[in-house]
Amino acid sequence: MxxxxxxxxxxxxxxxxxxxxxxxxxxxxxxxxxxxxxxxxxxxxxxxxxxxxxxxxxxxxxxxxxxxxxxxxxxxxxxxxxxxxxxxxxxxxxxxxxxxxxxxxxxxxxxxxxxxxxxxxxxxxxxxxxxxxxxxxxxxxxxxxxxxxxxxxxxxxxxxxxxxxxxxxxxxxxxxxxxxxxxxxxxxxxxxxxxxxxxxxxxxxxxxxxxxxxxxxxxxxxxxxxxxxxxxxxxxxxxxxxxxxxxxxxxxxxxxxxxxxxxxLAAVPVVVSLWVVFITGIHAISKRKEQMAADEKQADVGRVLKSEQARLTETVAKLKEKAKEEKEAAVKREVKKALDEAAKQARKTVSDPKALKTPSETPHTENQESE
Ligand code: SF4
Ligand code: SF4
Ligand code: SF4
The missing domain is CATH 3.30.70.20 (Alpha-Beta Plaits)
Known part of the structure; x- marks a missing residue:
């Protein structure tokens, strides 16, 4: 155990x-x-x-x-x-x-x-x-x-x-x-x-x-x-x-x-010391390079974000413009439709006058007779 x-x-x-x-x-x-x-x-x-x-x-x-x-x-x-x-x-x-x-x-x-x-x-x-x-x-x-x-x-x-x-x-x-x-x-x-x-x-x-x-x-x-x-x-x-x-x-x-x-190791103390300095220096350079790479990456991300933001703003503006145009076109379509309907009705009335009821042709009501 x-x-x-x-x-x-x-x-x-x-x-x-x-x-x-x-x-x-x-x-x-x-x-x-x-x-x-x-x-x-x-x-x-x-x-x-x-x-x-x-x-x-x-x-x-x-x-x-x-x-x-x-x-x-x-x-x-x-x-x-x-x-x-x-x-x-x-x-x-x-x-x-x-x-x-x-x-x-x-x-x-x-x-x-x-x-x-x-x-x-x-x-x-x-x-x-x-x-x-x-x-x-x-x-x-x-x-x-x-x-x-x-x-x-x-x-x-x-x-x-x-x-x-x-x-x-x-x-x-x-x-x-x-x-x-x-x-x-x-x-x-x-x-x-x-x-x-x-x-x-x-x-x-x-x-x-x-x-x-x-x-x-x-x-x-x-x-x-x-x-x-x-x-x-x-x-x-x-x-x-x-x-x-x-x-x-x-x-x-x-x-x-x-x-x-x-x-x-004791026999080569200077070499060892220099080697330590050398390796530590290499490490510092390597760390610095890593930091620079990270900074550059961050800057790249910023640039991409900025350009994406501009592109998005432009797209939204275009979409808004398109929506406005479509709305106006829809209104125009509705007005035209109403006008067409009115014209159609007018043509129908002209070809069939009976369809148009004037006030004289309208039957009198009791109230009108008493006058
Ligand atoms: S393989 Fe299984 S039996 Fe062998 S040491 Fe790992 S856990 Fe234990
Ligand atoms: S690190 Fe893994 S192998 Fe080592 S003692 Fe823990 S469990 Fe066991
Ligand atoms: S890693 Fe280090 S402690 Fe582990 S077995 Fe190797 S020499 Fe021994």
Whole structure:
């Protein structure tokens, strides 16, 4: 079992209470050796329990308000191809058919929320940070779009919104940071019908994983993936199949990414500084261009509106004129009709004088006789 609700809220109090120091510490974490936050949270994926239902993908899409996928979540044939997370999909489940077994094996893939993340150490503007909760979080307002994080990540996770021309962002699983700060489970963990996903403190999850491997040595490979890989991750895995057969890299070693890169970066401080200035300058120019494009677009809209307004005024005036002419024509038609009728009546009277009753021919009334 994962963490209890009571334990969870206890941990939450401590986490929220230290939000101020968190920000400072997280920044520091990206630049020097850092061994992870004690008591941070994570998820244990028990691959042997996963049935490949893709409910976790559905929940992730919903809780993150992502666009609907091209093919529905209940279409399991998408797993005929190996997939990776992309801009609109923070997690995917891949199927691995096993030649010696009837049933395939399913593996959920998302950000592993490394304890000492390569993406964080590669991000010189600190748009990516390791949070005290365990989540590696992203601040789009700081991102300059260099995409070094994508190159640095050994698990091929961060994606980029190439389809978004004006405000593209790097996207990846957030460990549902907003939900866990709100006392909720990550969306994927909450929905998983097989409890293939367990949320808890990283330390507790390692204990659970060890216990399962010990209790069922015939079922599990004796390896907790993410316990030590690249210095350790907050997302952990246990499996009934060797990880190498499931497309999971076992060649990463246990040295955290910042330690691997710090020597090289320290050796070229001037280049790095200049590179930062260069990239920041490019970003500023790019932002300025975006602003100019937006201004020009706004001016174009104004011009179009003005010309449309003039065209409309002219059309309304023409319509009014036309209505006036039509009204006058209708009046003329009615007058002509009345005149024609009168002329017709006159012609009839002339050809038949009896039809015209003069006063002398009118019979006398009693009153007239008495006069
Ligand atoms: S919801 Fe659970 S069982 Fe279903 S695919 Fe995701 S991890 Fe596997
Ligand atoms: S898995 Fe990749 S994106 Fe996620 S924290 Fe690690 S290095 Fe960063
Ligand atoms: S933790 Fe949240 S963001 Fe990450 S895969 Fe699960 S639902 Fe998606």
């Amino acid at each position: 994962g963490i209890t609700r009571r334990q969870f809220f206890g941990w939450m109090g401590a986490a929220i209470g230290s939000q101020v120091s968190l920000h400072k510490d997280a920044n520091a974490a990206s630049n020097k050796h850092f061994t992870g936050y004690p008591g941070s949270m994570g998820v244990l994926h028990d691959i042997s329990q996963c049935i490949g239902c893709r409910k976790c993908e559905t929940a992730c899409n919903k809780v993150n308000s992502l666009l609907p996928p091209e093919r529905p979540f209940d279409d399991l044939s998408v797993m005929d191809q190996k997939r990776r997370p992309h801009a609109n999909t923070y997690t995917i489940v891949n199927r691995f058919d096993q030649p010696d077994r009837q049933l395939p094996v399913f593996v959920k893939k998302q950000c592993n929320h490394c304890k000492e993340p390569a993406c964080v150490s590669a991000c010189f503007v600190k748009a990516l940070k390791k949070s005290k909760t365990g989540a590696v979080v992203y601040d789009d307002s700081l991102c300059v779009g260099c995409r070094y994080c994508m190159i640095a990540c050994p698990f091929d996770i961060p994606a980029y919104e190439y389809d978004n021309p004006f405000t593209p962002e790097v996207t990846k699983c957030t460990l549902c940071q907003p939900r866990i700060l709100n006392g909720q489970l990550p969306g994927c963990v909450e929905i998983c019908p097989k409890e293939a996903l367990t949320f808890g403190t990283r330390d507790e999850l390692i204990q659970i994983a060890r216990q399962r491997i010990k209790n069922y040595p015939d079922r599990y490979v004796n390896h907790i993936y993410g316990e030590h890989e690249m210095g350790g991750c907050n997302w952990l895995y246990i499996s009934n199949t060797p990880f190498a057969d499931l497309g999971m890299r076992e060649d990463l070693g246990i040295t955290p990414a910042p330690q691997l890169t710090s020597g090289a």
